[in-house]
Amino acid sequence: MTTVPQMPKSWRLESKPHKFCPGCGHGLVLKALGEVIDELGIQDRVAFGCDIGCSLLAWDFFNVDTVQTHHGRTTPVMTGLKRANPDIVCIAYMGDGGGYAIGSQHLVNAAARNERITAILVNNCNYAMTGGQMAPTTLPGMKTETTPYGRDVEQTGYPTQGPEMVAAITREGAYVARGTIANLKQLKSYLKKALENQMAGNGFSFVEALSTCPTNWRTNAKDTWAFVEKEMPKYFKVGEIKNPAVKEGE
Amino acid sequence: MSVAYKVFSYEGEKGSWSVFPGLCKGCGLCKEKCPKKCLSWSLNLGVYGTPTVEPDMDECTACGICQTVCPDCAIAVVKKKK
Numbered sequence: 001m002t003t004v005p006q007m008p009k010s011w012r013l014e015s016k017p018h019k020f021c022p023g024c025g026h027g028l029v030l031k032a033l034g035e036v037i038d039e040l041g042i043q044d045r046v047a048f049g050c051d052i053g054c055s056l057l058a059w060d061f062f063n064v065d066t067v068q069t070h071h072g073r074t075t076p077v078m079t080g081l082k083r084a085n086p087d088i089v090c091i092a093y094m095g096d097g098g099g100y101a102i103g104s105q106h107l108v109n110a111a112a113r114n115e116r117i118t119a120i121l122v123n124n125c126n127y128a129m130t131g132g133q134m135a136p137t138t139l140p141g142m143k144t145e146t147t148p149y150g151r152d153v154e155q156t157g158y159p160t161q162g163p164e165m166v167a168a169i170t171r172e173g174a175y176v177a178r179g180t181i182a183n184l185k186q187l188k189s190y191l192k193k194a195l196e197n198q199m200a201g202n203g204f205s206f207v208e209a210l211s212t213c214p215t216n217w218r219t220n221a222k223d224t225w226a227f228v229e230k231e232m233p234k235y236f237k238v239g240e241i242k243n244p245a246v247k248e249g250e
Numbered sequence: 251m252s253v254a255y256k257v258f259s260y261e262g263e264k265g266s267w268s269v270f271p272g273l274c275k276g277c278g279l280c281k282e283k284c285p286k287k288c289l290s291w292s293l294n295l296g297v298y299g300t301p302t303v304e305p306d307m308d309e310c311t312a313c314g315i316c317q318t319v320c321p322d323c324a325i326a327v328v329k330k331k332k
Contacts, residue, residue: 003257005270007323016273017297017322023277027321184318214277221278 008034010043012063019057023224025211026054028181029122030061032188033091036195037064042089047081049074051094051103054128058093072103079115089199090117096137097127100160104136111166111204114174118198118205120191121162123236124213132216136160139235144216159235166206167241173203176242180210182229183238190240202244210236258294260305265312265329267305269294273324276300280316280325289316296324 007013011034020026037043046064050056051074059068069077078090099107099121107119126144127133133146137159141150167176175197179187187209194205210232214224240246255270274296281289281303288309291301302324303316312329 003259003268004326005255005273005323006317006326011323017275017324020321021277022275022298022300023279024321028319031321031323221282225279225282 007031008038010034010037010046010062010064012060015060018061020054021213021215023212023214023221024054025124025181025209025213025228026058026122028184029120029187029209029211030058032184033093033120033191034062036188036192037062039192040195040199042195042199045087046089046091047078048091048093049078049081051092051098052129053095053098054124055093055095055098055122072098072106074098075103075106075110075115075117075119078117078119079110082115082117086116086201089195091195092117092119094119094121095128096121096123096125096160096162097135100136100162104160107162107166108169111174111206112169114171114203116198116201116203118194118207120194121206121208122211123162123208123232124211124216125159125232126213126216128213128216132213137162137236139231161236163206163208163241166204170204170206170242173197173244174242175202175205175207175244177206177240178208178210178236178238180228180233180238181212182210182225186238193243193245197244208236210238258292258302258304260307260310262305262307262310262312263330264310265327267307267310267312268326268328269302269304270324270326271296271302273297273322274300274302275322275324276302277321278303279319279321283315283319285313285315286311
């Protein structure tokens with residue numbers, strides 16, 4: 001009989017229960033990431049950088065070296081670490097507000113330079129920490145604090161499709177994928193490939209994870225699953241977009 | 251270092267099912283994902299004062315989906331070996 005929680009070995013037990021809201025997808029993404037770190041056995045050489053927003057609540061999540069930066073700067077900070085010491089595995093962890101809005105310049109330029117780091121972006125369709133305002137990823141017609149009648153695409157344009165953008169500007173060796181917390185096994189395999197791609201020194205690795213935000217979506221568990229499983233993949237297509245292991249045209 | 255958590259365990263025909271009220275935040279994601287719909291709200295309260303879940307062990311097949319989808323690792327399922 002088990003009486004201990006089945007947590008990944010790299011999780012920091014003293015900081016649990018973690019600070020994320022009930023039902024938050026960050027816990028599931030970080031659980032998948034923790035399991036991948038365990039499987040690859042790289043806990044002693046991972047540098048984990050979290051961004052501002054809800055993702056910063058992961059600052060004491062793992063028993064790995066962690067740094068917290070502001071507004072998408074986690075990507076250049078991790079780039080600097082990687083250039084100074086190519087042996088460490090750098091993970092830039094951010095939300096859609098930090099990665100696509102305020103810090104998109106860093107993501108775009110790191111991708112264009114094909115920096116050998118892994119960026120993980122958690123997409124929950126709004127700015128969750130500040131109370132659920134419209135973000136670049138808010139779906140058309142979706143209600144948020146600042147779009148109470150639903151997002152009007154005539155006025156505010158269409159949502160950002162990050163992995164497609166990153167895939168378009170990166171060169172050979174980049175790994176780009178979009179996973180979802182509704183399919184954890186697949187998400188875990190994407191995260192593993194992204195880290196392995198970095199460790200092989202191929203190039204920029206980028207994984208977007210579709211996630212939940214029951215607090216700001218104002219959904220119960222049933223509607224939360226329905227939104228992340230049915231509504232979000234309609235606009236954000238799940239799958240691998242760029243994989244150096246698979247040659248073009250095959 | 252390990253941290254000891256209070257545990258509520260339930261024994262069934264297919265295996266054992268445990269919940270840790272010190273970790274459970276009562277989000278209900280597991281309750282919706284259960285293929286047998288055998289999880290229900292419990293009278294035991296979790297870390298935020300919200301109800302935790304309890305299984306109907308006559309229905310539970312110890313598939314472990316609730317353990318997988320729990321963002322807080324508050325559920326541990328052990329399937330009995332045949």
